[in-house]
Amino acid sequence: MVTAAVNPFLDGNFAPVREEITADDLKIIGELPPDLSGMFVRNGPNPQWQPKGQYHWFDGDGMLHGVRISNGKASYRDRYVRTKGWQIEHEAGKAVWSGLLEPPQMDNPEGAYKNVANTALVWHAGQFFALWEGGAPYAIKVPELETIGEYTYNGKLQSAFTAHPKVDPITGEMMFFGYSFAPPYLHYSVVSAEGELMKTVPIELPMGVMMHDFAITANYTIFMDLPMTFNPMRMQKGEPGLKFEKDRASRFGIVPRHGDNNDVRWFETPACFVWHTLNAYEQGDEVILLGCRVNSANMFATEDVESDSQSNIPRMHRWRFNMKDGSVREESLDDAASEFPRINDNFLGQPTRYGYAGKIGQGSFEGIIKYDLNSGKSQSHEFGKDRCGGEAVFVPRGNGEDEGWVMTFVYDSSKDTSELVIVDAQNITSEPVARVLIPQRVPYGFHGDWISEEKLQKSK
Template identity: 70%
Template sequence: MTTTAINPYLNGNFAPVREEITTNTLKVIGELPPDLSGMFVRNGPNPQWPPIGQYHWFDGDGMLHGVRISNGQATYSNRYVRTQGWKIEQATGKAVWSGLLEPPQMDNPHGGYKNTANTALVWHAGQMLALNEGGAPHAIKLPDLQTKGEYTYNGKLVSAFTAHPKVDPNNGEMMFFGYSFTPPYLQYSVVSAAGELLQTVPIDLPMGVMMHDFAITENYTIFMDLPLTFNPERVQRGEPMMMFERDRPSRFGIVPRYGDNSNIRWFESSPCYIFHTLNAYEDGNEVVLIACRMKSTNVLNDDSSLVPDADIPRLYCWRFNLSTGKIREEMLDDVPAEFPRVNENYVGQPIRYGYAGKLAKSSLPLFDGLIKYDLSNGKSQTHEFAHGCYGGEAVFAPRLDATSEDDGWLVTFVHDESTTTSELVVINAQDVTAEPVARVLIPQRVPYGFHGSWVSEEQLRNSL
């Protein structure tokens, strides 16, 4: 049984597109900047077949949508990430796995879980990886978006791989983690600039938690032990395995980059949930974390007892004093916002600017604009999409030979609900309230999705 007729994530612009196309020389309204050259790729859920039972937005097969920009022109292509699960269901001609809202399929001969590779992307060591936090990354060939296969660092990958690894722009190292329902609940890894997996160490947690994101600074890595917990005992009582425990504090663990469980320091704060961090950096004897904070979350269960305004993310700042052990928590903006991003050249470094999607007043995760935060003065500016138009995460594409942190463009897909058409918008990051400098018309609908990446022309030339 499927729920296509009533499930909002299978209808409208959340509904999948099944045709994979490649189109050259797209129509552009406005003008693509001559020094904007590279490829924007966005990942997202796109179920290949009608789902089994209840469908959650997180369940769909990964599909990549790519727009390559060069010499003022643009091309578009979209491709499924051809995971092992996708191949099995393609051969079977129907869905084989149920989703996150259904009980685990213990009797599934192909395994109880499908790695959908549907969440995010990272470019590192000449390789694009499509990510899903429950399994291994998948290597993607650019610019044609073909799947090369699972990427396990020559068999050294021993944990799941977060959807949000962090690449240090100064030395090229990449940090990632994997969480688990069973011990070790958290494992932390460092990859060299050349793509060699250097270390994987366990980090002790009292129980399993859903840890979607983390952060790095120049010298530290920050983990978030938040009270969205996994508890098999709850299942035996007929309760959800994953629940937000409002009586548990939030814990933030700060570990030296090449450290391990022996030298991690934990800081306790009020209960909350964080899906995405904006950035972190060091300020004297303090480590500063900026992220979108929610009071609690019912992401995978409908708990009507949650506090009012629970699932609404807003931009917050935490300061962890490594000398005194004290922590300060402060809301930076009261406007609901998610999918925060920075200029990737400033990851782990002090920043002035951040960007996020402005959440619309809707029961669905729709963004009706983009926010640019000026963290130096607490002010913000908003780019509003046209009425009835909704966008996604804004990825920062730096100008070649940029002279300042915000010297570049914000790039995202926008969908017009009235015409059911999609486009790529390019916004001057130094003038976000203005109209887009360019709108690239996409020849087919681009469903709402998750996270994207900008790959420069130089990186494309050096891709593996």
């Protein structure tokens, strides 16, 4: 008898949880800091129904997992992002859309792909959004985590909306982009501190590419035209439409924040891919970019990369773009594999000394790396045997760049349980200051955010 292979994205801690629960007075190991008050929320895929066709991790419906912390106590809730597609499938009682591993459903009147709003989160101008780079953001009510609905800036949204918008902590402006596989391939937008979509301009690219992230400085926005290209001719031959072309150069476009296509300066480097940037800033004549770089990328790989292959392993990297003479210098900053980089967002776009990222081991995050970008040294917090974590979100405590905590959900495979782990950012190698035990398993997910108590009180 032949047993059907188990989809790895539906097994173990990738498997979805079906219940939306609310739980108060959670058990805590250690002690929650008395001055820690707000809500940690993480987004991730959690299919509502048995998937239709082949399933990839990126396909699952968005589910928000939130831990509210106040007065030394913690509560938990998880809620689906009730997108239009979620509602349609909920009423149908089954999956209507197939996923990214299947041909697009061009005959689906509701769209070839479903906006799953499962990737990341952002707080801006009193609103909290769940994001997916192929469509519009969804507004979320906090702390309830209930879905308000699709948000289009009063109909002004002209493109898709990146999962990684950037909010300038000084001006309050939010920059975002939307990429497309049909011309124009890229749109760039700026939202005012008050939440008004002020401008959208097209940026010319030679062809359609996947552009997952970007970066900002005090005065510039940096786009990455990397060789993860889309070619419909490949699809007609039965090949992947989206593919990394290792013989095609990478280009980095730097444009003044309020500029347009005519103002872009392009810099060329050898082929690479960057899923996530850490930060960018200006220093003299240079624009400096930091991010996790790979030599090549397999978009929909469902099997582990061979152990002797280094091309798909992400490592912290620095680029220096000279705005005066047009030169580029770049260097790897660490031998350790890492991804999902984060900083103290109060310093986004400014020179920073510290960065944090998930430490990759055996295909998952086994700890948190803290980078000292001035000295070139790093330290790690290890989750421990049978324990895997996620993106480490920085939570500010004071005015110092590393004055605060980093927190993430950690899954213990030996117990099949999850917890929120909180670590002192200035003592990253030490034991957690607190571990909040979650009453149900939290599946692996993508990106999170911290909403301070002040923001919760001002939410719309």
